[in-house]
Amino acid sequence: MKKRDVFFAGLAIILFWQISALIIDCNIMPSPFIVIQIFFKELFGGDMLEHAAASLWRVLASMVLSVAFAAPAGLVLGQSKRLNQLFSPVIYLLYPIPKVVLVPILLLFFGVGDLSKILIIFMILFFQILVLVRDQAASLPVELLQSVRSLGAGRRALFRFVYLPASLPAILTALRQSVGTAVAVLYIAELIATQRGLGYYIYFNGSTLLDYPVMYAGVLAMSLLGLGLYFAVDWMEHRLCKWQFVK
Amino acid sequence: MMIKFNELTFAYRGATPILQSFNWFVQPGERWTILGPSGCGKTTLLYLLAGLRFPTGGKLLIDGDPLTRPRPTSGLILQEYGLLPWATVRENAELGLRVHGFYGADGIHAPRGETPMDFNVLPWLERLGLDRLSDKYPSQISGGQRQRTAIARTLALHPDLLLMDEPFSSLDAVNRADLQNLTLELCAEEKLTLVMVTHAIEEAAIMGEKILLLGNPPNKKPIIISNPNAGKKGYRDSQPYIDLCHDLRQQMEVV
Numbered sequence: 478m479k480k481r482d483v484f485f486a487g488l489a490i491i492l493f494w495q496i497s498a499l500i501i502d503c504n505i506m507p508s509p510f511i512v513i514q515i516f517f518k519e520l521f522g523g524d525m526l527e528h529a530a531a532s533l534w535r536v537l538a539s540m541v542l543s544v545a546f547a548a549p550a551g552l553v554l555g556q557s558k559r560l561n562q563l564f565s566p567v568i569y570l571l572y573p574i575p576k577v578v579l580v581p582i583l584l585l586f587f588g589v590g591d592l593s594k595i596l597i598i599f600m601i602l603f604f605q606i607l608v609l610v611r612d613q614a615a616s617l618p619v620e621l622l623q624s625v626r627s628l629g630a631g632r633r634a635l636f637r638f639v640y641l642p643a644s645l646p647a648i649l650t651a652l653r654q655s656v657g658t659a660v661a662v663l664y665i666a667e668l669i670a671t672q673r674g675l676g677y678y679i680y681f682n683g684s685t686l687l688d689y690p691v692m693y694a695g696v697l698a699m700s701l702l703g704l705g706l707y708f709a710v711d712w713m714e715h716r717l718c719k720w721q722f723v724k
Numbered sequence: 725m726m727i728k729f730n731e732l733t734f735a736y737r738g739a740t741p742i743l744q745s746f747n748w749f750v751q752p753g754e755r756w757t758i759l760g761p762s763g764c765g766k767t768t769l770l771y772l773l774a775g776l777r778f779p780t781g782g783k784l785l786i787d788g789d790p791l792t793r794p795r796p797t798s799g800l801i802l803q804e805y806g807l808l809p810w811a812t813v814r815e816n817a818e819l820g821l822r823v824h825g826f827y828g829a830d831g832i833h834a835p836r837g838e839t840p841m842d843f844n845v846l847p848w849l850e851r852l853g854l855d856r857l858s859d860k861y862p863s864q865i866s867g868g869q870r871q872r873t874a875i876a877r878t879l880a881l882h883p884d885l886l887l888m889d890e891p892f893s894s895l896d897a898v899n900r901a902d903l904q905n906l907t908l909e910l911c912a913e914e915k916l917t918l919v920m921v922t923h924a925i926e927e928a929a930i931m932g933e934k935i936l937l938l939g940n941p942p943n944k945k946p947i948i949i950s951n952p953n954a955g956k957k958g959y960r961d962s963q964p965y966i967d968l969c970h971d972l973r974q975q976m977e978v979v
Binding site: 618620621623624625626627628629630631633634637638639642643645646718719720723724 | 771774775776794796798799800801802803804805806807808809810811819820822823824826827832833834860861863864874877878881887
């Protein structure tokens with residue numbers, strides 16, 4: 478997609494927001510220009526940065542953990558038919574469960590700190606990465622594996638030269654596809670039993686202080702967090718998996 | 725490098741043996757083509773030679789030793805899918821050297837002697853006319869160029885045995901003839917033993933000094949056709965070549 482088109486799309490959304498604010502003309506729909514002003518004021522003068530940092534830390538920690546656990550597990554399952562047969566039914570049952578409903582249970586077990594929030598995002602990303610990496614590893618053409626084997630590659634070299642690079646696009650695709658859901662679930666998790674994070678910040682300003690422009694600034698911050706992570710993964714995909722984008 | 729099939733039997737589980745008590749010899753430097761209809765087991769025979777499948781009976785000896793895994797000095801080139809899609813032409817051509825470097829000169833995965841430290845494949849890319857494409861990915865180049873890359877990757881390892889499984893069957897006629905000639909030249913330059921599997925009678929006749937004809941399983945006795953003029957200049961247009969193709973076609977119908 479062209480950068481110019483994305484820029485104009487962003488402008489169009491802001492314009493639509495502004496027109497809506499003018500039509501609705503009520504404090505529950507502040508103008509984007511007011512919200513943007515407050516956003517910067519809160520970010521540099523208020524405590525929004527602290528909340529954003531807490532949220533960002535939770536998402537990043539979950540991303541790192543999920544890649545660290547799901548990618549090797551996916552590679553093992555993708556290489557071993559027997560293990561895959563054993564675990565497939567379990568994954569089949571667990572994968573579609575909306576992980577957000579597990580939030581209360583995780584809170585019971587892991588308390589109200591960062592761990593329960595990191596774990597819930599971890600679970601969402603884990604299954605997505607596991608399934609994509611497994612399928613990617615299992616779908617490598619036999620001819621490719623045989624021809625690399627014929628060059629002298631044993632298990633370790635196959636892993637290094639074939640399975641590892643083959644799983645990279647799957648990991649990044651999984652992250653890109655699920656980072657939006659991850660941030661959404663983080664919002665839910667931060668509504669409960671915490672005083673740090675953008676979810677709490679939005680809820681507290683909107684429902685307790687009834688300060689709608691600040692609440693909107695929080696929503697903007699959380700949207701930018703999701704968008705920023707999406708763009709970061711997308712950038713990594715273009716950089717690390719160049720071959721997928723060549724013509 | 726001498727190959728010997730000694731009373732070799734190979735069968736997939738529950739199926740008719742493809743080879744049964746099969747005896748066959750390949751002398752160093754010979755160029756063989758293996759011809760036969762689909763399902764006759766010619767690819768299986770090549771995979772046995774590559775050390776990717778193992779006899780269910782009898783022995784496969786190379787230089788007197790049983791083959792228990794892929795030899796570091798055999799090169800295998802397949803019809804398609806042999807290149808890493810995420811690696812450039814140069815990186816693909818370097819792959820064999822990098823695999824050998826990864827293990828070091830252990831005599832199992834890589835030949836004994838020096839561990840390759842220099843992964844320069846540029847001379848091979850130049851020899852195969854790929855130097856301008858070295859930064860392209862496999863999806864960006866033609867089928868013929870992909871096979872040239874596979875050949876460069878294999879030859880960079882200085883093999884003594886080149887195994888090819890219908891390497892040119894997906895190419896157009898001009899490219900196919902071009903790569904056949906190139907392979908003949910390289911075999912002569914590098915003093916390679918060649919075993920090429922093909923289902924095309926014309927290709928078998930052009931490439932193989934000796935042609936092994938396989939029929940429907942079980943194959944018990946090798947049918948060998950001598951073709952000493954293969955590879956000589958002008959052979960493609962000569963009467964003996966046309967006669968041989970005719971003979972092979974008739975024999976294939978019989979087997």
